[in-house]
Amino acid sequence: MNKKVSYIISAIFQPIIVNFVIILLIFNYFPSLAALSKNKIITIISVIVSLTLILPIIVVTTLKLTNQIESIQLKKLKDRKWPFLFTCIGYLMSFYLLNKAGVSVIILKYLLAGCISIITLTIVSFFWQISVHAASMGTLVSIIIIINNYLQIDLRLWIAVCISLSGLVASARYFSNAHDIPQLICGFLVGFIPLLVIM
Secondary structure, three states: OOHHHHHHHHHHOOHHHHHHHHHHHHHHHOHHHHOOOHHHHHHHHHHHHHHHHHHHHHHHHHHHHOOOOOOOOOOOHHHHHHHHHHHHHHHHHHHHHHHHOOOOHHHHHHHHHHHHHHHHHHHHOOOOOOOHHHHHHHHHHHHHHHHHHHOOOOOHHHHHHHHHHHHHHHHHHHHOOOOOHHHHHHHHHHHHHHHHHHO
16 A cells, blocks of 8 residues: 555544544434434534534644644644643533533443543553554444444444454555554554443
8 A cells, every 4th residue: 555545545534534423323323312303413413523523623723833733643742742632621521511411321421432532542642653543443343333232233244344444544554654553453442442341
């Protein structure tokens, strides 16, 4: 795999994009959430997206524009500190606000797992270039397995597809020299395990 293809795959499967897909899957497949009114769904998704997706984008963009980081891809360990910290804050705020609003425990469990994953990624990133791309793909595989097992929906084909995509993304990150194999495996597990255990 050449570097150009690796960069394209990495861009398509950006963690922010993958996490948004996961949110949509949760609302689409869990009956208690799918039954909510359109306005409630929009409100809940808006809170999650604003604090866990848009906030980190704003932080990264601001840091780049002020030359505080070298790249929006956060290739250097020193560039990850503030974006990851604000992502942690975003998840914690989402959990707090939606818990106060009495939303479904499914959403709260997803956010709690997200908190655990991002806090782990933040701590590890102080000394090791763990893969966030792999972590987001791990979370995607985890939610598909959860839906398959607990809602008794046959998604075995999609599990296989998502695992294959995880391998593709990991290969792209490896061949672009962004991460080594241990960093990719650990990143995947950090995304995969918390959600599977909590939900």
